[in-house]
Amino acid sequence: MAATTAIARGLEDVIFTESSLCFIDGEQGRLYYAGYKIQDLAEHSTFEEVTYLLLHGRLPSKAELKAFSAKLASLRALPPSVIKQIKQFPRNAHPMSMLRTAVSELGMVDETEADVSPEALYEKSLSLIAKFATIVAATKRHREGQKILAPRKGLSHAANFLYMSNGRVPSKEETKLMDVALILQAEHGFNASTFTAIATYSTQTDIYSAIVAAVGALKGPRHGGANEAVMKMIAEIGAPENVSSWLAELQAKKGRVMGMGHRVYKSYDPRAGVLDKYAALVAAKHGHSKEYAILKELERQAGAIYNPKGIYPNVDFYSGVVYSDLGYSLEFFTPIFAVARISGWCAHILEYTKTDNRLLRPDSHYTGKLDLPYIPLSKR
Ligand SMILES: CC(=O)SCCNC(=O)CCNC(=O)[C@H](O)C(C)(C)COP(=O)(O)OP(=O)(O)OC[C@H]1O[C@@H](n2cnc3c(N)ncnc32)[C@H](O)[C@@H]1OP(=O)(O)O
Numbered sequence: 001m002a003a004t005t006a007i008a009r010g011l012e013d014v015i016f017t018e019s020s021l022c023f024i025d026g027e028q029g030r031l032y033y034a035g036y037k038i039q040d041l042a043e044h045s046t047f048e049e050v051t052y053l054l055l056h057g058r059l060p061s062k063a064e065l066k067a068f069s070a071k072l073a074s075l076r077a078l079p080p081s082v083i084k085q086i087k088q089f090p091r092n093a094h095p096m097s098m099l100r101t102a103v104s105e106l107g108m109v110d111e112t113e114a115d116v117s118p119e120a121l122y123e124k125s126l127s128l129i130a131k132f133a134t135i136v137a138a139t140k141r142h143r144e145g146q147k148i149l150a151p152r153k154g155l156s157h158a159a160n161f162l163y164m165s166n167g168r169v170p171s172k173e174e175t176k177l178m179d180v181a182l183i184l185q186a187e188h189g190f191n192a193s194t195f196t197a198i199a200t201y202s203t204q205t206d207i208y209s210a211i212v213a214a215v216g217a218l219k220g221p222r223h224g225g226a227n228e229a230v231m232k233m234i235a236e237i238g239a240p241e242n243v244s245s246w247l248a249e250l251q252a253k254k255g256r257v258m259g260m261g262h263r264v265y266k267s268y269d270p271r272a273g274v275l276d277k278y279a280a281l282v283a284a285k286h287g288h289s290k291e292y293a294i295l296k297e298l299e300r301q302a303g304a305i306y307n308p309k310g311i312y313p314n315v316d317f318y319s320g321v322v323y324s325d326l327g328y329s330l331e332f333f334t335p336i337f338a339v340a341r342i343s344g345w346c347a348h349i350l351e352y353t354k355t356d357n358r359l360l361r362p363d364s365h366y367t368g369k370l371d372l373p374y375i376p377l378s379k380r
């Protein structure tokens with residue numbers, strides 16, 4: 001491409017398609033799924049209902065939600081080969097790597113893997129959404145040396161995920177907490193992992209391949225992996241009184257505060273506000289939470305430095321405090337994100353197939369040489 005064409009570094013502000021799934025106002029810190037405010041959905045909805053909203057573009061009736069929830073529940077169980085494979089994973093492998101591999105296996109054992117008809121894609125989407133929670137819970141049990149549990153009848157998606165993860169039926173409060181976390185992370189426009197899924201899917205490959213690619217993209221610490229990095233950062237800081245010296249060191253080495261900053265939000269991420277509220281409740285329940293106290297102090301001091309540059313806490317800043325309370329170690333923070341974001345990935349794939357489904361293929365300015373003489377290997 002000609003060197004005169006402007007480069008959109010990081011593809012910033014590049015609009016490549018239309019979508020009615022998600023509206024983000026990065027200046028005002030507003031987020032909507034299919035027209036509904038994220039705060040309203042977090043307060044009143046469930047993961048099943050939000051998933052229906054994303055896949056269908058509207059909220060379900062009572063009967064539709066019941067049927068949809070039952071359908072998801074019927075798809076939760078994993079094929080035996082996937083369970084067998086999980087049991088053979090090295091216990092210390094990262095659960096995002098386990099998830100990536102298990103999704104690939106799911107595709108391999110699906111005899112209709114390559115069917116990309118709209119009906120098949122919808123069915124495969126529901127199956128993936130249902131099974132992500134089962135896979136992540138199974139990898140948790142495997143890593144902890146515990147028996148892998150089958151899904152239990154009569155539980156919602158969030159409650160069942162907690163049940164399969166921890167081996168006990170969760171309380172109403174715990175289920176609500178998980179529902180909120182899953183709802184907040186279910187969708188966010190063309191973030192790196194969703195874009196990866198669409199770029200992969202645009203080659204007309206199968207949906208499993210696109211989702212494997214998305215899992216890989218979500219794993220990175222600049223994206224979904226930031227929630228795990230936040231917990232490591234908290235451990236490094238150690239105590240609220242160390243925040244100031246830690247920040248000074250970070251600035252000296254031009255480091256980044258994990259869980260802060262966002263490509264789209266140049267103000268407070270509304271999801272961080274909701275999670276802060278729940279993290280505060282969790283901290284209060286335990287009488288005291290050093291982790292939460294460190295985050296609050298970090299938000300205050302880092303805010304004074306970075307807020308003027310448009311860098312504020314994002315969705316990953318407070319989520320770890322909530323996940324820890326629900327019984328998950330830090331390696332599972334990003335997998336929980338994936339259990340939520342699978343709905344957004346599938347919704348975007350389904351939506352993109354309704355467009356002209358054009359192959360995604362950006363370009364670059366060529367800065368190399370041309371017409372170099374080829375010197376045979378023996379003469380180099
Ligand atoms: C679910 C999610 O994916 S939410 C994001 C999760 N990721 C994180 O929390 C990791 C920390 N944050 C970051 O790395 C960034 O804010 C990103 C990658 C998320 C988005 O940043 P971008 O829009 O691509 O901005 P970019 O990386 O170009 O940074 C712009 C400037 O802000 C600074 N900056 C951005 N984020 C931070 C941060 N968290 N701490 C300190 N400085 C930061 C950069 O150092 C850079 O400074 P410079 O211009 O002096 O070099």
Ligand SMILES: O=C([O-])CC(=O)C(=O)O
Pocket residue numbers: 185187188189190191192223262263264314315
């Ligand atoms: O939108 C983005 O760039 C990152 C993301 O996935 C989110 O914030 O949920």
